[in-house]
Amino acid sequence: MKKNLLLLFFAASFISNAQTKDKIDTTKLFKELTDQVCSCIDSIPTFNRVKDSITADISACIDDKVGAYQIGQKFSNIDLSNPSGEKKEINVTLNLDKNSKEYKDIYYKMEQYLMDNCPTLKDKVASNNVVNNNSMSTNMEALKLYDLGMDETAKNNFKGAIEYYKKAVKIDPNFAFAYDNMGICYRRLEEFDLAIEAYEKSLKIDPNGLMPLQNIAVTYSYKKDYKKAVETYERLAKIEPNNPEVFYGIGQMYALHLNDSEKGLDNMCKAYKLYIEQKSPYRGDAEKIIQMIYAQMKKDGKEDNFNKILSTNNIKSN
Structure with a gap:
C-alpha cells in the first residue's frame, strides 16, 4: 500500500x-x-x-x-x-x-x-570489514594511531598513513586491520612485495581474513604473477566458497592473461550467477567479460564450446 x-x-x-x-x-x-x-x-x-x-x-x-x-x-x-478543461480519464x-x-x-x-x-x-x-577476534585493537593508543592512519589514507597520503599503521602494530602486534590498511597503502604506492608482506602478517593473526586474501590475489595480478593470483583465489575459496569474487578473479586470470578461454568462461559464469543471486551490481562486469570471451572463442572457432559451457552453468545465450 x-x-x-x-x-x-x-x-x-x-x-x-x-x-x-x-x-x-x-x-x-x-x-x-x-x-x-x-x-x-x-x-x-x-x-x-x-x-x-x-x-x-x-x-x-x-x-x-x-x-x-x-x-x-x-x-x-x-x-x-486538456485545453477544454473537461475531466479526462487516464489509465496507466x-x-x-x-x-x-x-x-x-x-x-x-x-x-x-x-x-x-x-x-x-x-x-x-x-568493503570487507567483518570484525574477528584480532581485527581491532583494544589498546587505546594503538587505535588512536590507526585512526590517524585512516585519516591520512583518506587524503591519499599513503606514506604518512603507513607510518601511523607501523606505530599502531608496534604497540599491538596483533592488530590485523592495521596490517590490512598498511597493505592497501603499499599497493597504491605500487610497493607490491611490501603490500603482500603486510597482508600475510594480517593472515598470521587471522588465517580466515577475507580482505587480506582477496587483496593478495589482486596484488599478484598487478605484479603480473597470474598463476599466484589464481592460487590465492583458491585459498580464499576454501574459506568462502560462495564468494563470487573468487570465480570472477579466477575467470579474469584465465581468460585475459593465461590464454585459457574455457576455464575463464566457466569461472565467470559461476561468478555471474552468484552476483545475480546476491543482487550484486558487479553482475554487469561479469556479463561484459563473458561477452569478451565469446568474441575470442568465436574468433577461435569455439562457439559450440562457448554455448556448451553456458548450458552447463544453466545460463541462456542471447
Whole structure:
C-alpha cells in the first residue's frame, strides 16, 4: 500500500508538471532518481557486516526508485494537455513484478548508471570489514594511531598513513586491520612485495581474513604473477566458497592473461550467477567479460564450446 501511495504521489506531480510543460523529461527524471539512489547507498553502514547484507541494502535502494521511473516513462508517452478543461480519464498499467522484463530492464539500467557515476557504490560493495577476534585493537593508543592512519589514507597520503599503521602494530602486534590498511597503502604506492608482506602478517593473526586474501590475489595480478593470483583465489575459496569474487578473479586470470578461454568462461559464469543471486551490481562486469570471451572463442572457432559451457552453468545465450 505504501508503494502505491508513493506512485500516486508521483503521478499527481507529473500531471501538475504536464500542465506547464509539453513533455516529461525522462532523461532528467532518470538522473534525479539515480542521484537519490546514490545518496541512499551512501548512507548504508558497512562496518562489521557481511557482503550479502550490504548488497541487499543496495538493491533495496535501487528497487525503491524503479517504480517511480516506470510511471514517469508511462506518462511521458501520454498526452496530458486538456485545453477544454473537461475531466479526462487516464489509465496507466505498471508491472511491479521484479522478475518481469520491464522491471529488470529499468533496474539494470539504473544499476549500470550507478556503477559508472556513483563512486560510493563500489566502495560499499568492496568493503570487507567483518570484525574477528584480532581485527581491532583494544589498546587505546594503538587505535588512536590507526585512526590517524585512516585519516591520512583518506587524503591519499599513503606514506604518512603507513607510518601511523607501523606505530599502531608496534604497540599491538596483533592488530590485523592495521596490517590490512598498511597493505592497501603499499599497493597504491605500487610497493607490491611490501603490500603482500603486510597482508600475510594480517593472515598470521587471522588465517580466515577475507580482505587480506582477496587483496593478495589482486596484488599478484598487478605484479603480473597470474598463476599466484589464481592460487590465492583458491585459498580464499576454501574459506568462502560462495564468494563470487573468487570465480570472477579466477575467470579474469584465465581468460585475459593465461590464454585459457574455457576455464575463464566457466569461472565467470559461476561468478555471474552468484552476483545475480546476491543482487550484486558487479553482475554487469561479469556479463561484459563473458561477452569478451565469446568474441575470442568465436574468433577461435569455439562457439559450440562457448554455448556448451553456458548450458552447463544453466545460463541462456542471447
